[in-house]
Amino acid sequence: MNDETVDHGQSEDALLMQAVARGDERALGELIQRWQRPVLNFFYRSLGSGGDAEDLAQAVFIKLHRAAPRYRPTARFSTYLFHIARRVLLNEFRRRGRKPLDPVAPEDLVATASSNSDLQLLELEEIFQRSLERMPENHRTAILLLKQQELSYAEIAEIMETTEGMVKTWIFRARTILKEELRNIL
Amino acid sequence: MTHDPQDLSAEDARIDELLQPRELGGDLFVAWTLDAIRQDTRRRRLRAFWTSTSVLAASVVLVFSLWPVKPGDNGLQMAGKTGPSTADAALYGEMLALEDLLLPADIFAQEENQQTLDFLIYLTQN
Numbered sequence: 001m002n003d004e005t006v007d008h009g010q011s012e013d014a015l016l017m018q019a020v021a022r023g024d025e026r027a028l029g030e031l032i033q034r035w036q037r038p039v040l041n042f043f044y045r046s047l048g049s050g051g052d053a054e055d056l057a058q059a060v061f062i063k064l065h066r067a068a069p070r071y072r073p074t075a076r077f078s079t080y081l082f083h084i085a086r087r088v089l090l091n092e093f094r095r096r097g098r099k100p101l102d103p104v105a106p107e108d109l110v111a112t113a114s115s116n117s118d119l120q121l122l123e124l125e126e127i128f129q130r131s132l133e134r135m136p137e138n139h140r141t142a143i144l145l146l147k148q149q150e151l152s153y154a155e156i157a158e159i160m161e162t163t164e165g166m167v168k169t170w171i172f173r174a175r176t177i178l179k180e181e182l183r184n185i186l
Numbered sequence: 187m188t189h190d191p192q193d194l195s196a197e198d199a200r201i202d203e204l205l206q207p208r209e210l211g212g213d214l215f216v217a218w219t220l221d222a223i224r225q226d227t228r229r230r231r232l233r234a235f236w237t238s239t240s241v242l243a244a245s246v247v248l249v250f251s252l253w254p255v256k257p258g259d260n261g262l263q264m265a266g267k268t269g270p271s272t273a274d275a276a277l278y279g280e281m282l283a284l285e286d287l288l289l290p291a292d293i294f295a296q297e298e299n300q301q302t303l304d305f306l307i308y309l310t311q312n
Contacts, residue, residue: 025220028223029216029220032215032216032219032220036210036212036216037209037210037211038207040211041208041210044208044210045205050210054215054218057211057219058218058219058222061219061222061223062219062222062223062226065226065227066226066230124204128201128204143205144205147201147202147205148207175198175201178197178201179197179198182197182201183197
């Protein structure tokens with residue numbers, strides 16, 4: 001066991017995972033409590049629907065619970081968790097490729113605007129979300145993991161099973177796409 | 187189209203701001219997820235139980251089907267190999283007699299009687 005393994009093994013998440021593996025439901029609840037927001041936000045920005053984000057986040061935690069007995073803290077817990085999350089996301093895209101998309105409820109897309117500035121903010125948000133959804137999955141996932149989840153290039157490369165150089169390229173392209181979209185409205 | 191670097195950094199800042207996590211989830215989501223995990227655990231345990239039960243049942247069937255049969259054991263064995271015992275023949279005769287008593291005469295036809303007789307002759311000869 002190297003130093004890095006010892007370090008990760010002593011993290012609170014790793015300890016919680018070990019407790020989950022022993023069947024501790026309180027530890028499982030705490031783990032979900034700690035990680036629900038990052039996972040939900042990742043899926044929300046990837047799919048643009050709060051309901052779908054909840055379904056997929058739940059699928060991630062079910063897989064995490066199943067994997068707990070086999071979990072070894074060889075990397076940061078976030079790397080492990082988002083590796084599962086990305087696999088769940090790719091499976092969802094494959095499933096959607098085979099089945100027609102469910103119509104998104106209007107309330108998922110449009111929130112109520114009380115003033116003109118709120119309306120502009122909503123418009124900006126909608127355009128931003130649409131441009132995120134339109135870009136290739138690897139570009140979007142890379143920029144979300146960097147900016148939303150604040151992971152390092154090395155961690156993103158591990159999650160996405162690629163090189164750091166490729167991750168940087170994807171993030172640069174994602175930024176370029178988003179900037180182009182924002183230039184039209186800002 | 188050219189852009190002022192100041193504008194570009196403003197766009198970058200806006201993108202970073204828009205990518206910031208929102209206040210999603212809550213206690214309800216945690217409770218809902220824990221419930222889904224409990225159901226998943228129950229389903230997996232049930233599936234494991236049925237799989238082990240099916241394997242056990244298949245093993246029992248396999249063992250009985252491969253069990254070596256010796257001459258004189260109960261049951262009608264394959265003709266030409268071991269043949270039924272006299273106890274089997276006697277039992278079969280009793281069964282036929284009982285059936286004869288229970289069934290009306292017109293149902294137990296002459297042809298069937300002949301077939302039964304042929305069978306009894308076969309049993310006694312073997």
